[in-house]
Amino acid sequence: xxAVSQTPKYLVTQMGNxxxxxxxxxxxxxxxxxxxxxxxxxxxxxxxxxxxxxxxxETVPNRFSPKSPDKAHLNLHINSLELGDSAVYxxxxxxxxSGRAEQYFGPGTRLTVT
Amino acid sequence: QKEVEQDPGPLSVPExxxxxxxxxxxxxAFQYFMWYRQYSRKGPELLMYTYSSGNKEDGRFTxxxxxxxxxxxxxxxxSQPSDSATYLCxxxxxxxxxxxxxxxxxxxxxxx
Numbered sequence: 001x002x003a004v005s006q007t008p009k010y011l012v013t014q015m016g017n018x019x020x021x022x023x024x025x026x027x028x029x030x031x032x033x034x035x036x037x038x039x040x041x042x043x044x045x046x047x048x049x050x051x052x053x054x055x056x057x058e059t060v061p062n063r064f065s066p067k068s069p070d071k072a073h074l075n076l077h078i079n080s081l082e083l084g085d086s087a088v089y090x091x092x093x094x095x096x097x098s099g100r101a102e103q104y105f106g107p108g109t110r111l112t113v114t
Numbered sequence: 115q116k117e118v119e120q121d122p123g124p125l126s127v128p129e130x131x132x133x134x135x136x137x138x139x140x141x142x143a144f145q146y147f148m149w150y151r152q153y154s155r156k157g158p159e160l161l162m163y164t165y166s167s168g169n170k171e172d173g174r175f176t177x178x179x180x181x182x183x184x185x186x187x188x189x190x191x192x193s194q195p196s197d198s199a200t201y202l203c204x205x206x207x208x209x210x211x212x213x214x215x216x217x218x219x220x221x222x223x224x225x226x
Contacts, residue, residue: 103204
């Protein structure tokens with residue numbers, strides 16, 4: 001049974017379009033995250049949500065907007081896509097604030113903007 | 115100075131070798147330390163999780179944390195071709211939302 005799932009796995013779109021990536025976790029965790037992995041494989045936090053409330057909003061353009069309809073889902077909506085948005089986006093979940101810090105990652109969504 | 119430094123490699127070893135992977139960090143506030151394995155075009159998979167200083171062993175994998183030196187290691191014994199992947203260290207301050215700060219990853223190849 002998949003713990004953290006993301007859809008779609010691949011996303012190819014043109015500059016200026018708006019797109020969404022969906023994430024779901026069945027681990028019963030309260031906290032979910034979005035990370036961006038660039039072409040050099042560096043993973044960087046973008047957003048963190050705890051029980052549907054935004055906790056972290058790192059220096060991310062406001063074209064990126066996370067939405068959490070419930071604590072098992074965290075979606076990422078991106079407006080006016082730019083070439084530099086091409087990357088792999090990972091969703092993760094964590095049992096925080098239970099006192100454990102480990103995070104479990106989804107398979108990633110490879111976004112290509114042309 | 116970056117918060118977490120990790121040699122990107124690549125590191126190539128023969129099958130059966132002992133592999134040593136390392137990270138250094140600058141912020142003494144880090145308390146939780148993790149190692150993730152990432153195969154090509156897959157998500158990071160949690161391998162080892164430790165809190166504070168000390169050693170932890172799980173099968174062929176041993177994680178060590180030395181907080182006084184701000185240095186963490188992952189040892190892989192009897193390495194196998196299936197261990198070929200990128201290994202990422204990650205750490206958390208255990209405050210705020212427990213966000214992880216990652217190293218850049220070390221690409222390991224185990225040659226049969």
